[in-house]
Amino acid sequence: MTTEFEDSKLLAVESSFDNRYSRHARESLDELTDTSFTITDPSVSGHPIVFASLGFLKMTGFSRDEVVGRGGGMFQGPGTCRRSVMAIREAVREEKEAQVVLLNYRKDGTPFWMLLLVCPVFSASSGGVVHFVAVQVPLHRRRHGDFPGGGGGGFSQVHDFVFRCCRKEVCSDSLAELGRVSSLNQVLENDVTELESEEPCEASDVEKSRAVTALDNIFSVLTYYSESVGRLVCRKRCSVPDVGVFSSSLIISLGRIKQSFVLTNPNLPDMPIVYASDAFLKLTGYARDEVLGRNCRFLGGTDTDTTTLHLIRESIKTEQPCTVRILNYSRKDKSSFWNLLHMSPVREASGKVAYFVGVQIEDEYKNEDRPCRNPDRRQLSVVGVVKVAVRSSSMTAGTSK
Template identity: 40%
Template sequence: MGRRICAPSPVPTSSSSQSVAESRVPSSSPTMLAPITQSVIESMSRSYDASVQQSLKKLRHHSFVITDPHLYGHPIVYASDGFLDMSGYLAEEVLGRNPKFLQGPDTDRQSVFQIRDSVCEGRACHVVLLNYTKQGWPFQIVLHMAPVFSQNDRRLLHFVGAQTPLCDCSTRLEKQAVQSAPTLLGRQNGPYAFLGQKGLLNTKNASRLPFSNGSYSGSQKKKKMKVALTVLQLVIHELTKSSELKSAEVLRSRYLSENAETALCSSLTLALTRIQQSFVISNPNFPGMPVVYASDMFLHLTGYQKDEVIGRNCKFLQGQNTDARVVQQIRDCIKAEKACTVQVLNYRKDGLPFWNLLHVAPVRDHTAKIAYFVGVQWELGSNCCQTSDIAPVMQQLGAVGAIKVAVRSLQGQGLRRSFGP
C-alpha cells in the first residue's frame, strides 16, 4: 500500500521534487474525512446475500469499486484490495466518497462527462482516464463501468467500475483475469455479456476504445481493455448471483413470517401478552427455527419492529464481537432439548451492543414433545461479569413457567393450526 504506480515521468531531483509532487495531488484531501455513514456500511447487505463479501474477496487482487447511485454523492461502498493497492489509499479513505477524488488537473473532462452521462442513463461505458494516486502520481487506466440490476424486480442496485492501469505493473493481475475469463464467458450467450438492463456489451468490438495518444501499442491497449472487461464481468457475475440469493432469502423469510403469524391462535397470543417480560418463542418444527412470537418488551429492548422479527432466526441479534463459544453452547442445549442460561453480547437494530442474560428453555406439549423454545432476555449492566443478583434469573424462570402454563392450558382446541396434510 502507498507505493507509487505507473508514474509517466521520472521523479524530479533537487528541492523542487516536493513542490512538483504536491502540485499533482488532487484538491480533495483525505486527511479530514467524515466518518463512514451507516447507509454506506449497509449498502451491500441491503441488496445482496451475506456470502457476497466472501465471493468478492476471491477477486481482491483485481482493481474495482462498487458505488451506490441511491446514496447522496454516489459514493463508493466497496473497494477491492487491488484498487487500494493501485491508488495508495486506505479503505477508510475511500468508502463513502465519490470516485472523482481520483481525478486531477490533467484528467480529461470529456471522459468524465462520458462517465456522468452513463450513470444518469443507467448504462455501461468504457473510457481511458487519467487518475492520481494518494501521493499525487498520475497513472492512466482503462475503466469499464456498468450498472447492476436486481434479478427480482429489475431495480438499479449499484455501479461497478473495473480499472486496469496502462502500464506493465499489473502483469500478474492481468494473467489472473484472463485465465478466469473462459469460466465466466462460457456462461454468456454468444459474444454479448449481460451487464445490466441497458448494458449489452459486444466483446468482439470492445477493443474500439478512445485511447489517448501515448506510447502504447495496439496489442497492449487491446490486452488492457480485455483485462478490465473481464474483471467487470467477474464482479457483476458474483453480484448477480448474490442478488438472486438475496431475493430467494427475502421470499423465504416472508413465507416464514406469514406462516409464523398464523402459527399461534389468538387465545394463546392473548395469554402471552399478559407476560411482562422480554422474550421470544421459536418453533423448532419450522425450517430455520423462526421466531413465532416476540413480546413488546423484546421489541423495545432491541429496537426492532414486529415484522422485522417474526419469521427470522434469533441469530440476527449476533454481531462481530459475539462469542462463538456461547452461541455454540446455546445450540448444543437446544439440540439436547435442555435449558441453559448464558451471558451473550447481542446487538440492537441501531448497531449498539448490549450484554444479554439469556435463558433458553424448551416448552413441551401434553405428550412431552417439544412444541416451542422460549428465550427470555435480561439486559445486564456494562460490568456484566460481576453480577450476582439472582432476581433476573428468578424472573426469567417465572416467565418460562407462565409460558408453559399458557401453552398447555390451550393445548386442546386451536393451539396450532395445521398447514398441509
Template identity: 50%
Template sequence: MGLERPVKESKMCTQLNNKQLIEESLNRYYSDGIREALGQVPFNFVITDPCLLDHPIVYASQGFLKMSGYSTEEVVGRNGRFLQGPDTDRRTILKIREAIREEKSCQVSILNYKKNGTAFWNLFHLAPVFSEGDGRVIHFVGVQTPISKFSRSSVTSNVSCSRPNNCPAFVENGLFNHHTSGVIYFGSCRRELCREFSVDLGHSGLYNSLAEEDNADLEEEPACEAKESDKQRAIAAATRILFELTQFSKHTGKTVLDKRSNSADLVRVAPISSSLSIALNRIHQSFVLADPHLPDMPIVHASNLFLQLTGYSRDEILGQNCRLLQGRDTDQAAIAQIRQSIVAEQCCTVRILNYRKDNSSFWNLLHTAPIRNASGKVAFYVGVQLDVTGIDEDEHRDKGTSPHMKQLGAVGAVRVAVRSLHGVGSSR
C-alpha cells in the first residue's frame, strides 16, 4: 500500500529520536567523562529517566550487566520491569511505585530474574536525583545487591525460572522492550497490555505491578531479609553515585542534588510530580501543559513529540510562555481568541501560524483546554498541536476528523492523569 513506506520511515525516525533522547539524558546535565567516572564505581546499579517515555534505563553499570546477564544494548532504553517474573511480589512493586510517586528513597528486598531465567533475591535501593535549578526529579538511581544468604531456605525451591515452558521464544528474546509493537509482556507471555494510546496511571514506570488477579487469592510471601551490612552498603553505593553525578553536573551549570532545593527558581516554575510526568509521557501526542497560577503562565511540561515538532529542548521550553512559538506573521486575531478562551476557562481550536526554533514556520491546528483538578478548580491549561502545513482547511475539516479526535483524546488522557496524580510528590 502507498502508506507502508511513510509509516515504516516514521517508526524508524521515532526509534532514532528515542535513542538520541536516551543518549542526551546524561549529556544534558553532566559534563564529558561522566560515563567513565560511573564506570569506576564498583556497584551494581542503573540510572533511569522519568522524563522519557516508559521511564527507561539510560545507564547500566558493568556490575549490573554481569549480575543480570544482559548486555548494554539489551538494557539501555528498556524499562526496569524486565527483571520481574511470575513470583515477583506485587506488593513490593507497589512499594517502589509509591516511592517514585512521592519522589523519595526506598529500600526493599525483591525477587528478580536474570536473563537465563535464574531467580535471585535482590536488595533494591532507589534514590531520586533532583535538579537544583527547578527542583524537578531528573533521574532515579537504582542500586541492586544480590542477597547471598536467604533467611528462608525454601525460597529457591519455589522459584527457578521466570518464563513458563510454553512461553514463545520471541518473548524471551526481547519483546519486553518498550520499542516493540505496542505490546508489553509482564514476566510471562500471557500478561499483556495494548498501549497504542493510553495513560498507564497504575504503574510507576520503573516497576510495573503484575496482574492483580494473579495475586488476589495468594497470601503475601515473606520477603528475604538482607543483612544490615548489605543495607548500609547499598546506601553507601547510592551516596557515591550521587556524589559523582553532583560533581559532573557542576561543570555544566545544571547542578543536581540528592534532595529538592529551596531555591528561588521554584517560585517561578514549580515542578510537577514525577508520577504525573511519567503518566503524561505516555501520551503519544504533541502537547504542552501550562500553569495559569504562576507568573506569565509558563510551560511546566512538554511532550517529546512537541520537542520534535518545534526543535526546542526540554530545558529551553520549560518556564517559557507559549508565545515563544509566535512570529511576525502569526495572526493576532487567533491569539486574541486563545486568550479569550483562557479567561472564560473554555476550550478553543484555532489554525495558527507558528515558528520552530530554526525560524521555519508551520501551520498549527491548536486545541487548548482547561484541566481541572479533583476539586474542580483549573490546575493547568493544555495545548495540543497538530502540524497541518500543506493541508487545505476545508480538506482538513472533511478528512481530518481522526487527527482532531486524537487531540481530544490527548486532552482526556491529560485530565485523567491530573485528577489522579496532581500534587502527589510535588513541592506545592
C-alpha cells in the first residue's frame, strides 16, 4: 500500500519525461538498442530515473518497471568506489558534465565495470537544468591470463589462483562444501570474478569515444522532440538562468522534504511560486507546471477570510513569520479545505530575503472555527531544513563566482 507522498512522486516521475518531449521521443530513444543510458530528473524527490534505455535494461537485467522511479544507488554495492560516487554528485551539484569509471551490480548480483558519462540537459528558455543523461559503456576486461607482470602466458597468476583455491579447500570444514566445487576451472573462474570486482579498471580511448557518440545521438533525439512541442532543450546552457530557476543541488535538497510546502520569490513581480513540493501537488491536485509562476492567491475563493489575507500580506511586508488558518478553494476538483498555513522568510547567506516558505497542513477539524497561533512542529522542521538548504546553496554560488 503506497503513501500519499509515494503516489505524488509516481505522478511526478510519469509526467517528467512526457511533459518535456513529444510522445514519439520514447519510440526514437528505444531505437538506440545498442546504447545503455538513463535519464533522471533532479526536481523529483530522490533524483529518480524517468527513462531507461533497452540497452541499459539488457545490461543490468532489470525491467523498466523495476528501474523507473528509483535512484542510481540501487546499482551500487560494496565494491563501488565512494570517491567516484562523490564525483558524480559534485557534477550534479555544479550542473556540469562528468566522466568516471564505476563498478556497478546487475540484478543477479554480479559486478561489472563501466564508463559513466553524465551530462545535464538545459532548458533553452529558462537556462535551468531539467534532466540529466547518464551513458554507460561496459568496459572489456583483459583475458584471465593477460595480467601485468604475468611473464608471458600469465602462469604465475594462475599458480596464485591455484594456491588460493587450495587454501580455501584446506580451510574448509566439511567435505560437503568441497563437493560443491565441480572442477578447478570453476574455482578459477570464481576467483577471477572476485578479482575483477576489486581491481580498478580504465577506459580505453575507443570506449570513451563510444560514450561521446552515444551522448550525441541521445541529445539529437531530445533536442528534436523537445523543439516540436515548444520546450527546446540543449546540451550547453543557452541562456542565463532567470532568478526563478533553482540549482540542481538545491532542488535535490528540497526534494527530500516530504511535507507540503511552496517557495515564493518576493523579488519577482507578483511574488510567484517558484518551487512546489510533491506533497503540495498531492494536496491540491494540481500538476507542477500548473502551479509554478502563479501567486498563492489562486488557492483562495469567495469565502476566504480577507482578514487572514491581510495578516499574510503584513507578514510579507515586515519580513516576519506568521501562522494562520485559511480556507482554500482551488483544488483541481473544485473542493475546499481548511489549510493550517505557516509562512516564514528565507534568507540567503548575505541576510537578504530570497524566498518565503509556506508550509501547509490540512486541518482535520473542518467545521471548527478556531484560531491558529502556533505553528506545528512539522512546519517548523520544514522551515529549518529549507533555510539551511537555501543558505548553503547561496554560499556555494558565491564561492564559485
